[in-house]
Amino acid sequence: MGILEDWGWDARWAEAFGGDAAQGHFPARLIEEQRGLFQIISEQGVKSARTPGNMRHKAADRAGLPAVGDWVSAEAVPNEKVVLIRRILPRRTKLSRKAAGETMEEQVIAANLDTVLVMTALNADFNARRLERFLTVSRESGAEPVLILNKLDACAEPDPFLAEARQAAGDAAVVAVSAKTGAGLDALSAWIKPGRTVGLIGSSGVGKSTLVNRLAGNQDLKTAETRRSDERGRHTTTHRQLFILPGGGILLDTPGMREMQFWDAEQGLKKTFDDIEALAPSCRFKDCVHGSEPGCAVKAAIEAGALAAERLASWAKLKHESEHEASRREAPAATEKQKWKTIHKAARKRIKEKRK
Ligand SMILES: Nc1nc2c(ncn2[C@@H]2O[C@H](COP(=O)(O)OP(=O)(O)OP(=O)(O)O)[C@@H](O)[C@H]2O)c(=O)[nH]1
Ligand SMILES: [Mg+2]
Ligand SMILES: [Zn+2]
Structure with missing residues (x-):
């Protein structure tokens, strides 16, 4: 090769x-x-x-x-x-978010990833709602998302985390590992293979660079301890880079991302909330937003204990955000259309007046 x-x-x-x-x-x-x-x-x-x-x-x-x-x-x-x-060359997959700030601009975090490893630590960093957001963006990219729960060695009781993670993950695989001791890392060979590109994303301090160092068999990448109080990282990694692993496979390390604002998220959301999507056709109203409508199958599932209320709240919040971003994206085009309409109207008026 x-x-x-x-x-x-x-x-x-x-x-x-x-x-x-x-x-x-x-x-x-x-x-x-x-x-x-x-x-x-x-x-x-x-x-x-x-x-x-x-x-x-x-x-x-x-x-x-x-x-x-x-x-x-x-x-x-x-x-x-x-x-x-x-x-x-035309991209096969594209991991994008809205660029920071007020501009409506797409920022491509990485192209042509086969898999996105969404990483969190089994500590105060863990936040199922943020994972849903990261998973949505990953799914939208076209790559396969996998949820990685790191720092298993330092977690006394991983089971409640695992249960919450599985619910947030939907059909995505959930893997608990320790980048420090190597526990659980064998399971990653399902995605990390010769010729395949795997990207790591997650907030600062979860252990992305530690994992790359471990799998690449070196200690080249800088890592830094998290703050004791809240386990927050110090934004140690400052750029995106691909690494080739000794056994084959390509791994992308990224700087910790605090913000992951949606660019396009419609398809990703459908997949992340496939439990809600599956219930929706049973709602009485076709356009049910699972709010206060009567005969809502999603609400009924929550009451029956089959669905966590936080899932619905999270879905509603992210869906609102996704639709809001979509309308902001389309706004400039609409303004342009309006501009030409006004110009044409004025031109027609002038022609009419000339004829008089
Ligand atoms: N106990 C334990 N600590 C870990 C593990 N993985 C990483 N760490 C520690 O967590 C801290 C942060 O690790 P990094 O690899 O720098 O985290 P990162 O995700 O690359 O952070 P940024 O580059 O800032 O985005 C370091 O002190 C690591 O040694 C693990 O599996 N167990
Ligand atoms: Mg790092
Ligand atoms: Zn409903």
């Missing part, structure tokens, strides 16, 4: 790359991003890369720019060490 195959290259990527070689381009994978500076891996090894100015201008938004995990068509520049990224 060549270098590219180790990093996940296959016949489908070769097809997507197509005839770019005829233009002197070569295929590469973006393995690291640090403040707009990229590292790519190709048959020629690791090189720094940048996007040409016209790519930055042409990209309608940030999602049109390269992200870690992307396969790209690259070109060497004479007398320059840094190569140019000419084209992003």
Whole structure:
């Protein structure tokens, strides 16, 4: 196997790359991003890369720019060490969130992940509601989500956590591990395999870099102790990077994410709340929002103890947020439409008046 195959290259990527070689381009994978500076891996090894100015201008938004995990068509520049990224091959999966701040912009956290390991620690960090949010974003990406409960070694009573995690996870697998002692890590071989790309996400301090260090068999990545009071991490990892493991498999370490605002979440939500989705058709009203409507099957399930009330509350909150973001995304387009309507109307009026 060549270098590219180790990093996940296959016949489908070769097809997507197509005839770019005829233009002197070569295929590469973006393995690291640090403040707009990229590292790519190709048959020629690791090189720094940048996007040409016209790519930055042409990209309608940030999602049109390269992200870690992307396969790209690259070109060497004479007398320059840094190569140019000419084209992003169509992404198979895309893990996105709304960029921080007031702008309505999509931020691609990583591209072409096969699996997303949503990690939490079995301590004060554990929050089922936040896990539902992370799982929703992971499902929306097109990758398979897996819930990882870390720090099993330091947890006296994992069972209640496990029960809550299973409910939040729906059809996603739940795996309890200790990145420190190695307990439970064998189970991860179901996802971490040669040529497969697995991303780690979760809040700061849950042990993402510790896990990468352990699986990669080195201690290269910086890790740091969490605060005693609330187990919060110190945002030790500051950039996204892909690592290749000795036994094969590609692992992405990311900085701890406090915020995971939805970009597009509709499909992800349906899957994360498949228990509620399954009950909805039994509600009396087709458009039941499981609020105060009579004959609500979801409410009935809660009363019967078959569904946790927190699930419904969480679903309602996330659904509201998802719809709100969707309407904000569409708003600029609507304004544009309105603008043209006004222009056309004015033009028609002028024509009419000329005829008079
Ligand atoms: N007891 C115990 N401690 C762990 C385990 N995994 C990680 N830790 C500790 O948790 C702390 C945080 O680990 P990191 O790997 O830096 O966490 P991170 O998720 O990479 O954090 P950020 O880079 O800030 O996002 C370190 O002190 C680790 O030694 C575990 O399985 N058990
Ligand atoms: Mg880290
Ligand atoms: Zn209902």
